[in-house]
Amino acid sequence: KKGSHRTFMEKEIFEQPGAAQSALFSRVDSNQRRIRLGGIAEHMDELLQCRRVFLVGCGTSYHAGMMAETVIERLCGYSVTSVLASHFIDCLPHVGPGDMCVFISQSGSTADTIAALEYANKCDALTVGIVNTVGSSIYRQTDCGVHINAGYEASVCSTKAYTCQCVSLLMIALCIHFEQRLRQNQPVSDLYDEIFDGIITLPDALSEALDESKHIHEIAKKISAASSCLVLGRGFSYSVAREGALKIKEVSYIHAEGIAAGELKHGTLALVCDDIPLVFVAPCDRYMPKMQNAVAQCTARRTDKAKDGVVIITDDTAWVSAGFKSVIKTPRVHEMVQPLVSCVPLQLLALYLCEERGFDVDKPRNLAKSVTVE
Ligand code: UD1
Ligand code: F6R
Numbered sequence: 001k002k003g004s005h006r007t008f009m010e011k012e013i014f015e016q017p018g019a020a021q022s023a024l025f026s027r028v029d030s031n032q033r034r035i036r037l038g039g040i041a042e043h044m045d046e047l048l049q050c051r052r053v054f055l056v057g058c059g060t061s062y063h064a065g066m067m068a069e070t071v072i073e074r075l076c077g078y079s080v081t082s083v084l085a086s087h088f089i090d091c092l093p094h095v096g097p098g099d100m101c102v103f104i105s106q107s108g109s110t111a112d113t114i115a116a117l118e119y120a121n122k123c124d125a126l127t128v129g130i131v132n133t134v135g136s137s138i139y140r141q142t143d144c145g146v147h148i149n150a151g152y153e154a155s156v157c158s159t160k161a162y163t164c165q166c167v168s169l170l171m172i173a174l175c176i177h178f179e180q181r182l183r184q185n186q187p188v189s190d191l192y193d194e195i196f197d198g199i200i201t202l203p204d205a206l207s208e209a210l211d212e213s214k215h216i217h218e219i220a221k222k223i224s225a226a227s228s229c230l231v232l233g234r235g236f237s238y239s240v241a242r243e244g245a246l247k248i249k250e251v252s253y254i255h256a257e258g259i260a261a262g263e264l265k266h267g268t269l270a271l272v273c274d275d276i277p278l279v280f281v282a283p284c285d286r287y288m289p290k291m292q293n294a295v296a297q298c299t300a301r302r303t304d305k306a307k308d309g310v311v312i313i314t315d316d317t318a319w320v321s322a323g324f325k326s327v328i329k330t331p332r333v334h335e336m337v338q339p340l341v342s343c344v345p346l347q348l349l350a351l352y353l354c355e356e357r358g359f360d361v362d363k364p365r366n367l368a369k370s371v372t373v374e
Contacts, residue, residue: 006359009251013068013347014210014265017203019160020221020340022201023167033188035115035175040148044179046126046143050100054093054125055082056116057104057106058371060158060246061165064104064130066239067339074336075177076192085112088374104169105144106153106161107370108136115374117141130168132161146172155362155371157251159347162243166340167296170199177203190338198337208331209344216345219326220352222308223277229254229269231346232298233281234261234290240281240339244346250364261294272301277309279349281342284316285335313345347348 005011012019027035041048053072055065065082073080078100083093085103089112095101101120105113108131117138120127127146129138132153139145148164171305174196181188223229229248233241242258248255258267261280272278284292299310308326312319315332328345330338354361 006264007047007155007351009159009361011159013154013344013351015151016088016160016163016344019077019150019164019205020167020206021203022151023164024171025149028200030200033193034178035171037146037171040144040172040175042126043126043144044167044176044234047176047179048102048183050078050098050126052095052099053080054088054095054099054101054120055080055104055169056085056088056101058110058112060162060243061104061106063115063239063243063246064162064165064169065102066242067236068168068173070236071195071336072168072173075173075189075195076180081352085110085116088116090117095120095123095125097124100128101125102128102130102169103138103142104130105136105138106132106150106158106165108133108138109370109372111240111372111374114138114141116232116250129174130165132164148176155365156367157247157350157361159247163340164344165218167199167202170195170337172200186288192237195336198334201333202340205331205333205341205345207342210348212330212345213348216328216348216350219328220312220349220356222326223311224252224353224356226254226275226277227254228271229256229270229277229279230259231256231279231281232259232261232264232294234294235287236285236335236339237281237283238343239247240342240346243343244279244281244350246363247350248349248353250367251350251359251361252322252357253365254309254353254357260340264294265332266298269297269301272298274302274304274309277311277330279346280310280317281346282312282314282316283330283335283338283342284314284332285338286314311349313342
């Protein structure tokens with residue numbers, strides 16, 4: 001049931017604070033400041049022996065892996081690679097004992113992801129599932145895993161499942177870090193504490209990000225006639241740019257590309273002109289000076305003085321003072337948790353672009369919710 005919402009996509013975007021809460025529910029031990037994941041506890045010895053991690057998924061689930069890559073690497077010391085399931089089965093990387101292959105899937109029944117899982121199982125890698133659907137194929141074929149508890153997702157376009165996938169991956173990283181330090185008789189790192197605080201306050205931060213919805217709708221009205229748009233981010237925000245572009249193209253049918261801002265001068269800058277709206281994901285993190293530079297590079301090649309076609313998603317009000325009209329404010333959280341918050345405005349932007357252009361948000365053409373053939 002859609003309740004008071006016009007579409008399932010809208011409903012599911014607005015359900016995200018509650019969905020994140022469900023993913024965290026009874027897994028966060030606030031007194032001991034640790035995460036308890038029943039789904040991986042029994043396999044902790046094997047997890048700690050791993051050296052490499054592959055995060056495997058398709059579409060949005062792949063982007064959740066991209067988002068978590070650096071966090072897992074920094075917290076747990078593994079070498080981590082996120083990879084598209086279709087690419088994994090095309091390239092058949094050398095995996096085996098000592099490798100952890102994590103399969104991320106809302107439905108738990110995506111054909112490419114299952115094929116990659118079957119290969120990893122055959123190679124005797126440790127296989128871990130991150131799924132929403134209890135009893136699904138990926139749940140059944142993995143050695144262990146975590147249910148993300150997002151609740152039923154009806155819209156073809158994945159939103160709340162993405163958020164819960166990211167939360168679950170961060171919980172796994174925290175859980176492993178805690179156990180590593182416990183066994184070495186060492187205290188947890190500062191980064192652990194920061195990310196722990198970031199995820200327990202995430203439901204509130206998501207609610208605050210949703211408060212910008214009306215403003216985002218107004219921005220969508222201004223750019224809805226575009227036939228192409230670029231979403232730019234760097235560092236922790238690159239995966240968000242990719243995910244945001246996927247959302248936009250999937251429901252609004254505007255061609256959208258998620259670009260690493262550091263790559264602008266290597267080709268994409270040639271596309272920058274007044275006709276193409278630019279969306280920058282530019283939180284106040286360690287990459288801010290470089291993002292300011294990327295924005296300046298692009299605005300120098302545009303003539304629209306009102307800068308209506310330049311959208312900035314940020315937790316830094318300095319952009320408003322700098323004369324940008326379309327600034328979407330997000331709450332400030334730790335830079336490695338920020339991608340979860342920055343993604344919300346992009347989901348809303350995609351939703352409103354689709355509505356403005358008059359398409360069916362919940363049933364984008366040519367797409368199915370569950371892709372059960374390769
Ligand atoms: C259980 C509840 C969860 C609740 C949590 C805390 C269910 C299904 N799970 O989760 O909703 O938040 O207690 O009270 O009711 N597994 C796989 N592969 C996967 C996913 C899971 O093998 O892809 C396995 C796990 O290893 C585990 C079992 O399925 O053995 C259940 O996993 P999960 O639901 O995540 O475990 P809990 O955290 O105990
Ligand atoms: C995008 C979207 C798809 C899915 C992809 C994987 O909004 O929904 O890109 O993320 O088809 O599906 P699951 O997660 O079910 O394996």
